[in-house]
Amino acid sequence: MLAPLLALLLAGTSQAAPIESRALALFDAQCSTLDSTDALMARIRAAGWQPYDPAGTPLAALLAYHANEQQPGWKLENWAFAQGADRSLILVVTRAGRPDNPSVECRVFAPGMKQPPSIAIVETWAGAAPKQKFDHSGVLAWEWSPGLRASHSGGTAVLYIAPDSPMLAQFKSPGLMIAAQR
Numbered sequence: 001m002l003a004p005l006l007a008l009l010l011a012g013t014s015q016a017a018p019i020e021s022r023a024l025a026l027f028d029a030q031c032s033t034l035d036s037t038d039a040l041m042a043r044i045r046a047a048g049w050q051p052y053d054p055a056g057t058p059l060a061a062l063l064a065y066h067a068n069e070q071q072p073g074w075k076l077e078n079w080a081f082a083q084g085a086d087r088s089l090i091l092v093v094t095r096a097g098r099p100d101n102p103s104v105e106c107r108v109f110a111p112g113m114k115q116p117p118s119i120a121i122v123e124t125w126a127g128a129a130p131k132q133k134f135d136h137s138g139v140l141a142w143e144w145s146p147g148l149r150a151s152h153s154g155g156t157a158v159l160y161i162a163p164d165s166p167m168l169a170q171f172k173s174p175g176l177m178i179a180a181q182r
Helices: 002-009 019-031 037-046 058-067 119-126
Strands: 075-083 086-097 103-110 132-136 139-144 155-161 175-181
Touching: 019 037, 019 086, 019 103, 019 119, 019 175, 037 075, 037 086, 037 103, 058 075, 058 086, 119 139, 119 155
Parallel strands: none
Antiparallel strands: 075 086, 086 103, 103 175, 132 139, 139 155, 155 175
């Protein structure tokens, strides 16, 4: 039973693979090591991703929403990346916190994803049961704390927001997001 799922996960970023498989593979390729924002962005650029300005998109609204939640004395910086004109998957690197000790976050967004991800694909990819699982009002989420990878000390999460979710006003951007923080 696991063989077909593993084959699907190992399909890499082939356009024929389901979007959640492509997003999870991208996350593994780019977000597994959260050593520093500079090193993370250098690896992302070396893999062919280019800076992307999400202005005017729901992603920009989400990033602006988080910028407004900063605490006094904290600094928040976001960098978004895409592969050429393809916007089916977006990488976002965030540095947040006190300037002397910021956190590093890497997120993969699949903003056009209209259907929830396959639970079997996500849970097989994780290889561990989530600490928390949520499925309500068009929001489906898994959370692992500590995170799934050694450098994910702040946790790993997979979140899906349906385009018609009443929670969209809070989350700002529909689709799939996979995130990790150090």
